[in-house]
Amino acid sequence: SDIVILSGGLGPTKDDLTKETAAALLGKKLKLHEPSKKKIQDFFEKRNITPTENNWKQAMAPEGAIVVENENGTAPGFIIEEGEKALILLPGPPNELLPMFEKSIKPYLKEKEPGIILSQTIKICGLGESYVETMIQDMIEKQENPTIAPYAKTGEVHLRATARAKSEKEAKKLLKPMTKELKSRIGGYIYTTEENVTLEMAVIDLLKNNRLTLTIAESCTGGMIVSRLINVQGASDVVREGLVTYSNKAKRKYLGVKKGTLAKKGAVSEETAKEMAKGGVFFTKSDVCIATTGIAGPGGGSEEKPVGLVYIGCNVCGKITVKKYQFGGGREKIRQSATAAALTLLRQCVLEHYSKVTFGKEKKEK
Template identity: 60%
Template sequence: MVAELISVGTEILLGNIVNTNAAYLAEKCALLGLSLYYQNSVGDNEERMEETIRRALGRSDVVILTGGLGPTKDDLTKEVTAKVFGKKLYEDLHTKERIMDFFQKNHSGHKITENNWKQALVPEGAKVVENANGTAPGLIITGEEGTEYAGKMAILIPGPPNECIPMFDRQIAPYLGKLQPDGIYSCMVKVCSIGESRAETMVADLMDAQSNPTLAPYAKTGEVHFRVTAKAKDEKTAQELMRPLVDELLRRFGDHVYTTKEEVTLEQAVVQLLKEKKMTVTTAESCTGGLLSGRIINVPGASEVLNEAHVTYSNEAKEKILGVPHGILKAHGAVSRETAEAMARGACQATGADASIAVTGIAGPDGGTEEKPVGLVYIGCCVRGNTVVEKYQFTGNREKNREYAVARGLILLREALLHA
């Protein structure tokens, strides 16, 4: 089946909000085996919305619309979609009761305003999808035989991500899955310390020869993820189809693969490696200002391996807290290989940790020179007395340079731990 996404809301067109729903739904549609060729955004305008929906239904089997299901006058998605399908609206008593119950539980003491009952109106013949996290129900509208859009389907989902995502996961995705003759199953092979272009070159022959299963690379900050996807009658058959390809990826990338589980992040893999080796870690950060330790602390159970973390932004802090010699700072500057090494060693000595990761650099946009340009970062890693320092020259803005530095820091720590 061919699917299409329509994101409704003038706030999306104006850039007031980031359209995270579209990225989420696009990935989920791919996993369901739906072919997605178009995505659209349209404002809260009846004429343009109708035109967008009609165009989508003319070329796609399933049109998924998010947003515009609220109680206000500019929430038009349901009304316009019903018009396109030639459906009248009626008050659904069950939905009205759920709205009343939601207000009593979540807004006790607040009177329900009249416009909230607008959300209880549903198109004739539509399947109502209950919303466990809000008042606007989802709707599935199918074109009747003999009509202009016979067999075509429109799926309406509330816009707030905390309503959209659970509704799609728990109710819409299973519904769409049943319409597919075969199930779509996938697994993820996550690779670090190898760039996107090199990683893709290493699997070019596999991608050229793919049919079922398929292989798709996704570039992340400091990482490349490979999704292996198979179409099969059941999960067991799909796993059998995917296993040879996954094994080949593991053979080609070796230790650069840090997980084959989609839910595992790089920082989780690093924390797990520290636990397996019964080691502790500390951080010494300058330009990243706590982002690195924050990534580690995001992992549940990180307290087992991280006891202290330091942000030593000034030279004085580097000397006082980490014991970086004044002579090194004076001779080489804060952003140097020598300072990064001293920071990494000093962090271990100050905390008694088995390992440390230290970052010093020029994030930008100011502070760079011809000798030390913006984006120059040195990362030092000390593991049980053995210290390595890597030099990087990032080319992003301040935010991206800091993100890249954190990713490279985690990768360097992981590599050092593997060889410890």
């Protein structure tokens, strides 16, 4: 059975036309729905307000429609059935939409379509979307059940495998071989297979499990890395200090970057990133430091050092890695990309340091 769900446009104003349009398209008249009228009446009486004419619009229902009660507002929802098909109209405000969907629409859909849909998410960092797609091209082409779809996030690729089956057990059985195949193809670039685990959570976990403390020294990302990390509950066990050393002066004062390095190589250079990562560990007595310096734009770029050029340095217990990146997009996008790249590099450096696993030479940075 085929179902369309529309949300929004059920309110009292003249712009709220979803119901009217749907009814007109389906050739149905709107009729007064007494219980809804009563509810609106009560709502306004309780608040001692006289409803204006347009409020009664919300009590009109397409003829033959199932009226779905709204426990958190005055606009009811509607299910209009046409044979096996159904058009479902729901209110727009999330605090009305979500409870109504949970309470009334989910059971309705469940009854129409027995069985379940189960998804498995695989989250990848350090590989570009098109590269991941190439790795699993054959799986995408012959997908049926489970289906598989890639979603690009800034600096990450998420794959979602979705199985449809009669029971949860059966759906899991369908998903298992696909998940296994994906893991064997993509390997260490997968940072989690949990839907609600973020890259920053994976990084904090990794550091915590290895009892490592972290200092973040940010120039172009300007607090974005530390802000993402501190969003993780328990980050305080790991994050020693966050320093936004945006000016050259701050880079020298807090991280001991040499005056000569800044003068000869510039603030945006491999050498500066290296000294930032080195100084971050030294001056704050932490185990690990991730440092960024780059040109977020829109000004400040040159032919030699264009907008989007970012150096990221990572110091894990004295071993310093510096990588060069060229990001596209506007200022915010560049900073977001640099932040994701920094978390990715941090994860890879710690993993390599502890497991001696080297990430593939075929590694592609987006």
